[in-house]
Amino acid sequence: MSATTGDTLAPLRREWIRHTPAERLTRWVMFLIVTAAVVWAVRTIDIIPEFLADAPEQMGDLLLRMWPPDITYYGTTVHGALIETLHIATLGTFFGFIMAIPLALLAARNICRFPALNALAQVGLVASRSVNSLVWALIFVAVFGPGAAAGVFAIAFRSIGFVGKLLAEALEEMNAGPREALRAAGAPWGAEMLKAVWPQIRPAFWGVALFRWDINVRESAVLGLVGAGGIGVVLEDAINFFQWDQVATILLAILAVVLIAEIVVTRVRARLL
């Protein structure tokens, strides 16, 4: 390739270096940033050395108090709270979808042709996603008072952003052909949505629904810590009374429900998609 001289072997003599200077520089800068961040955090974070020193002892003590789990407690209290948690998760997912679908339709640029409305819907979705479900729960406990209603609304409002974003992406990725065909045949807007749009996003819709329900089962288990109903309330009580054997039962129950929910969701997804 050397055009100027006749030295055709020049490319072969070139020494091979793994990274270009720019790459090496960015690597070093990255390394420096990471080290600086960690050193800064370690030096200034408020960690009490005595607490760190007796941590293993305390952990052992905690585990000893937890064993054996108080299984009888399951039938009296935990079971009902667990069912309530599942109700909260399912109802929250449902209400979340009801609010997310209009926002997703508004946010999808191929459904709603007004850029201003697209942007507005995106802002709504981002706002829902950037507030954590526990914070939503705190807000709704202040609004509705303690209880499962606050939990349902917290789960629903938290789900809007996630569901709306994924549905809007699915809507934007769909094939425009069926819609154009229906519109050419003179179908009204509703028929176009029902017969051209819905069949195309149905797999994505059920996938998102299952995925979010799985997440919501996990999240609804902790909402009770701030008073929003479900198993978290029972957990909070048991912890406050230092009933560690009951805490162990509750934790095992939560673990079992979360694992079962995950298995169910994976199974249904595999059959559905």
Next chain:
Amino acid sequence: MSDSTLPAPAERRAPFAPDWGMRIFGVLLIAYLVYAASQLDLGLGRFVSGLGEGGRFLARMFPPNFERWELLVEGMLESIQIAVLATFAGIILSLPLGLMAARNIAPWWISGPVRALIAVCRSLHYVIVAILFVKALGFGALAGVAALIVASIGFVAKLFAEAVEEISMKQVEAVRSTGASPMAVLIYAVLPQVASRFVGFGLYQLDSNLRNSTLVGVVGAGGIGGTLFAAFKRFDYDFVSAILIAIIALILLAELVSGRIRATMR
């Protein structure tokens, strides 16, 4: 479900045929939702009274009160520290755990238990883990760091193990056939194939740890969450809105920065 090929005229289905399975499922779902709503005592009356309360609540939140900004900055800095330390330690621990959990690299008697450990880490919500660590390690940032390390392992190690299981074994065989030691096989055949994805997972986890570190304080594990919860309990709703604005700003900023980094890495 839908007909993709043209059927013979004799057995042609009606266009837009009703999907009875779906309808029955829909009816059952709605019946369950009504039942669940009645169990939870979710009436319309409650909703309407809640709307009034919500209006009052928003009105009291409205001029956000940034007067106690020192408290706010202190809490935010502690949250960031928790996130940085938890991500760093979590990633360091996830690297060996992820390799041990990959079924194509590790024998089954290592990968099985490690996979179970990762599954437990992932199943327990970080706030529950934080409660346990608060009891074991005392109040403060240390418990938050420990809880988020557990959460980071559950996420990064799982995805890393899946990434390792997807690698091409040809390069592993090639390096192994030169007589390389197992360590050399890992460094020269396995890690180069997954390094970039690992960095991506780490970045994502930093993002998610930042979000979660603003919350672990609710159970006493340090960071801005404690300040937020205290303000809620004292009905200082104007300070609450100030804290919420700060948290959302931090999260959006983190999302922006990590999005930029990811875009340049690609």
